[in-house]
Structure formats: structure tokens, C-alpha cells
Amino acid sequence: MNPFWSNIFRGTDSEDSLAYFLGTVPIFRKLNRRDLAFLETMVHVRNYQSDEIVFEEGDIGSGMYAIRTGQVLIYNHDEHGHEVEVAVLESGDFFGEVALTVSRPRLAAARTTEQTVLVGLFRSDMLEAVRKHPSIASKILLGLTRVISDRLHQSNLRMQELLRQQPSVKEQSTS
């Protein structure tokens, strides 16, 4: 095909577009192409250098991030102030999603380990979308609920397992 025409008729959902990337994030998986095009206008693309802090433990969170390229380290501080690694997230992962609906202090800190491009979705934009485009916003919120419910389910199962292993803890908590 003539490069001139192929340029004009190139689809917007080519694999390197932002909308395509957003469609691969689990929270936004149920959104169709038009919803993703709208989501593209809601998010903020932020470029980070290596070893840059995204947020600290105890910061008031205002939104979630998805990793487009790069790597992010999630860590806590123990009593002596040493870093305790919680997880290493790669491209396509997301973090901080709890802060999307309520402003709560972050439970862990996040830091980039290499040059990273993050896509942020923040509460103020989310609230605006709820007012203006309720159907898209409800799809996003349903996706968020699905992810959080899954996690809650898993942690409940794990807690039950732990309680079964250590009956003494159960006695302490009930007494």
C-alpha cells in the first residue's frame, strides 16, 4: 500500500497507542474502544527518571498509576527505618488503586528503579467523569470493584488459612 494512504487510514488502536495500552490494564479490560478513547483524555502520562519517588508511605493518595514502560518498586519502612521490599511491578501492572475512590494515606511507598512512564488516573478526574459520562465511569468503577473484591477474597482465604494454622491467635482475638 502507498505509505501516504496507509498513514491516513492507520487505525487509532495500533498496538503502541495509549488507548490500546489502557485496554490491557485489568481494571479497564471491559471498556470498548470508544470508552478507551475517552479514558485517554482523563489520564495523565508522567515520565519518571530512575530512582524517583512516586509517593511516600503516609502521603495522602489521590489516584492510581499503571506502568506503561519501566519498573516500580513498592516498599515499606520497618521500625528502624530500613526499606522492606513488598513487590516489584513491571510494565502492564498497576498500583495505588485504593486511593481512586477515597483519600487515604498510602500504606506503602513506590519508587522507580529505571526510566519509567506511568499513566495516572486521579480522583478529581474520576469524579468529573462520574458527573459527565456516568456510563463510562461506572464501567471503570465496576472494574475497580472487581479487582478489589478479588483481592479481598484472596486475603480472606489466606487469613482463614492462617487462623487454622494458629488457633492461639483466634482465641486471643475472640477473648
Add this chain to the structure above:
Amino acid sequence: MTPGNAFSRPQLLLLFVVLTAAIASGIAIFSSASTITAMLRTATDGLFLPILISLIVMFLLDPMVQFFEGEKISRTASIFIVYALIFSISLLILLLIGPPNWKGMVQALKADFPRYISRALEYLNSLLAVAQQHLPFIKNYDIAERIREWAQATFELVLMQTPKSAMRIGSLFLLVPLFSFFFLRDSRRIMRGLISLTPNRYFEMALDIYDHVSWQLAHFIRGRILEALIIGIVVWLGLSLTDIRYAPILGIIAGVTNLLPYIGPIIGMIPGLVIALVDLGMGGQFWWIFCVYLLIAQIILDNFILIPILISRVSNLHPLLVILAIVMGGKLYGVLGMIIGVPIASIINIIILEIRQYRRAFNPQNRIFINREELF
């Protein structure tokens, strides 16, 4: 040369050359900077007012645009719908009521004004005569004559400026809809572009603060304009019940001056009371007009109904700041500056308050919640 002198001759020469060069470049930078600011000022001279008014129009129309905007209707289309609605409604009102006879009213006012002034001064003089009996030293000051001169000069200035400002208003009718269209359509994109300039570490904070400030600002501006509109209409209607002339003009004056807190309502009251005193005398109608201005418009409507509903107490300014804003606004932009000075001061006040509140609540350095026990 004394041995204690630390500098040798070449060093002194070098120092001299360096100092001269520093002073010369300083003067060059200063003069070029002042040229650039002068150029900027000339370039943006007539644009301040249209941009300000279009921003206000944007804040007023935004709720309507949001009402129409949705899944099916894009923002641009909804702006066009709102524009078309406003245009057709104002056309309908003009057709139904007919254009108000502004020209005749201004002509009549021009003829009547000296009469009002002289009658008011007569009244003032009789008051002064009483005062002079008790306080003889006042005699040295010719207060009445001063007021007459000042009033004449002001009125002439207003009349002279009218044709000029009519041209300016004509250009406003062209520029304001255009500017406010683009502000309505692109303000979100512009502000997102500006916020995205903040460093990564402070980005979330900047976004949150912007969200709070813009919400407060929109409410404040909308509230103030609506308040002025309602007060103006109520004063107009209240005055129309009496035989007073120029009720529409007096209503507009009351509405516009109501934008100034504390001082504005008193200034807005004076012309109405003077006209009432001269034309109608100290009768029942005068007291009714006084009641309309003070009791109905200011105390009942403004204090008990409008301000609690429309404007939050947070954005109230200290009286001293109000006076400072009026004086400074007057120095910069004359009468217009006096009117818009206070709202601009309130806007700055809102921004500072929001940032301070945010820093107090969400200070990243302040790790109150580091202890998990406290959190849950």
C-alpha cells in the same frame, strides 16, 4: 603605594574593568527588561477587560454547558446549544418588551443631574448651618462648594467617557462570546497542560489543590454575580412601586455596587436617596425607598437569604483587605478597578486558604499515619 594595600596595579585595573562591565550589563538588562514589559503592556492593553468578562461568562455558562453535554452531545455542540438558547431568549425578551429607552433616559438624566446636585447641596447647607452654630471652626472649610465641584467633574467625566465606552462595549460584544467559547471548550485542556508542568513529586498535590480551588472559585463567582443580579432586580422592582424616576438605572447601580462588600451598598444607595429626596420630598415614599435599599435588599435578602445560600463564609474578606483592594484597584484601573479589585482579592484569598488547608491536612512531611495502630 602603601605596603598594606592588597591590590597591585593590574589587579585594580581588572577590578575596575569587571565592575564597569557589571554595571553596564546591569543597566542594559534593566532597560531591555523595562522595554519588554512596556511592549507587553501595550500589547495587552485593551485585552484585560474582555478576558476578565469572558472568564466570568465561562463560570456562569459552565453549568448549562454541562447540563447539555453527555454521551450523545459533544462539548462543542452543547456550547453552541447554550449560545443559541441565550441569543433566542434575549431576542424574545427584546421583541416582547421592546428595547428599553436608554437614550431618552440618559438625556433626561443629563438635564436633571445639576438640579439634583444643587438641591442636595441646599439640603446639605442647611445641615451645615446647624453644625456651624455648634462647631464654629467648620466655617473655614467650604465643604458644599467642594462637593459641588467634585460631583460636576465626575458627571462630566462619565458623560465624556460614554461614547468611548460605547465603542468599547461594541467590541466586547464581539470578543466576549468568542473568548468565552474557547474558554468553555478548552479550559480543561489548558489547565491540564499547565498542571502537567509540576514536578512528579508534587503532581498529585497540585492536581488536588487545583480541583478544590476551581470548585470554590466557580461557586464564589457564580454566587457573587447571581447575588448582584437579584439585588438589582429587587431594588428595581421596589423602586418601581413608587413615583421615582430612573428606577432601572438605580437598580443597575445597586446591583453593580453590591459587588463591593461593606462599602458598596452604601454607595449604591446614595443616588437613589438623593433623587428621592429632591423629587418626592421627605414623605412616606422616601422612607419606603430607604426601606427597599436598606431593609429589604440589604438586610433581609442579602444577609439572611443570599449570602448564606450562595457564598460560603470561608471566602469572606477582612474589611481592611476590602478597603486596600478597592484603593489599589482604583489606582490601577479606575472605577472598573474598584469594582473588580475586591473579587480578585477574594480569589487570591480563596487560593491561599485552600493551599494552607491542604498543607495542614495532607502534609507529606508530616507522617501522622505512619503508625498502623492509629490508622485503623
